Amino acid sequence: MQTSPIYTISEAAPHPLAVYIHWPFCKAKCPYCDFNSHVREQVDQQHWRNALLAEMDYMAGLQGDGFMVESIFFGGGTPSLMPPETVAALIKAVRGRWPVSERVEITLEANPTSSEAEKFSAFRAAGVNRLSLGVQALRPEALAFLGREHHVGEALAALEMTAEIFPRYSFDLIYARPGQTPEQWREELSEALQLAGSHLSLYQLTIEPQTPFERFHRAGDFTLPEEDDAAAMYRLSEELCAQQGLRAYEISNYAAPGEASRHNLAYWRGIPYLGIGPGAHGRLRTDSGWQATSTIKSPERWLAQVQREGHGLETSTVLTPQERAEELILSGLRLGEGIACESFTAATGLMLQDCISPTAAAHLSELGLLAQTPAHLCVSPQGRLLLDSILCYLLSFHPSRIARK
Ligand SMILES: C[S@@+](CC[C@H](N)C(=O)[O-])C[C@H]1O[C@@H](n2cnc3c(N)ncnc32)[C@H](O)[C@@H]1O
Ligand code: SF4
Structure with a gap:
């Protein structure tokens, strides 16, 4: 692993x-x-x-x-x-x-x-x-x-x-x-x-x-x-x-x-990126926090808006730390290397273990589908084919999700 x-x-x-x-x-x-x-x-x-x-x-x-x-x-x-x-x-x-x-x-x-x-x-x-x-x-x-x-x-x-x-x-x-x-x-x-x-x-x-x-x-x-x-x-x-x-x-x-x-x-490690052109998504790291951008998908409407306003933005939203944390978990666990707890905290201000269900994490670890150390969290090679279900389980029933609803 x-x-x-x-x-x-x-x-x-x-x-x-x-x-x-x-x-x-x-x-x-x-x-x-x-x-x-x-x-x-x-x-x-x-x-x-x-x-x-x-x-x-x-x-x-x-x-x-x-x-x-x-x-x-x-x-x-x-x-x-x-x-x-x-x-x-x-x-x-x-x-x-x-x-x-x-x-x-x-x-x-x-x-x-x-x-x-x-x-x-x-x-x-x-x-x-x-x-x-x-x-x-x-x-x-x-x-x-x-x-x-x-x-x-x-x-x-x-x-x-x-x-x-x-x-x-x-x-x-x-x-x-x-x-x-x-x-x-x-x-x-x-x-x-x-x-x-x-x-x-x-x-x-x-x-x-x-x-x-x-x-x-x-x-x-x-x-x-x-x-x-x-x-x-x-x-x-x-x-x-x-x-x-x-x-x-x-x-x-x-x-x-x-x-x-x-x-x-x-993308998967949560580094900021600009998204330019129709239907592109961006994640900017600004003074207000992580800003999620998306542009108009239709090429013609995108072009017309850029010509008028200098950008084709359709949405531009500052993400809450919990929203950003969830994105980073969803993307970081796709990687074989998994998520480094320190970078996760640097990007969100939150502790990784506070953002996942402890019961799910313990259960998945017992099944050999997840590997946890104090510094890292990753899905094992056996877990990779079940990635979607693992992510759902890890992020379900967690207080931070319930608090936002
Ligand atoms: C944006 S497309 C690639 C760009 C280029 N236009 C092309 O088709 O070669 C990115 C890749 O996603 C894969 N892809 C797109 N739709 C897919 C689908 N429904 N199932 C599996 N792979 C898909 C293809 O392998 C494709 O090369
Ligand atoms: S429609 Fe275009 S982007 Fe999509 S797979 Fe075919 S060539 Fe690539």
């Missing part, structure tokens, strides 16, 4: 900060996806660049100084559809606003179609130093089922190019697809591991509400693998990745030592 941190971010000022920038457009909408992504014939690139820069400026004003940027993440949607000049301008704006760590991680999510792969060198020149490629599957019938725009050959070519151009890269695969057996997943993942760098994201197919897949699934057009098979595929993922030195540092993320995504870690 992991108890030592994977990547240490200094507690001393300047404090670490992460920046998330959302690009909401895709070439086509995948039938399983419920991300804030939209298909549009035309995108006025000049307007979008100006708006993202304006909102960055506005959010920077809310966050203030005293920070050092550790990570910038271009997520989507499909940020590889962005003009590289826009990516460069946004990175430049971050650098102009705060000091940036020497080892800053600048990630861009990319789809592996050949037209996008042609732009990879330009993204690298713009300052991107980590690419996250949406491969999704290495089987043609699976890519067709998932409604992807690329084929296997394109994904392999894009991966080869990525490995040549970027110092760090990762790719995503979706498993536990209809009809997939653990044996088939073993073969596909073994092939994928031959192509992997120091990081992989492996997601179990989830049927999200209000997606075409939800309708097809409800209509009986396909069925998902049985729970036991899905669990077997999860354990296989852990086993095969571990054989290649990629440790499950989070439920769906695997990395070599020191190679975890710093941006993911920033």
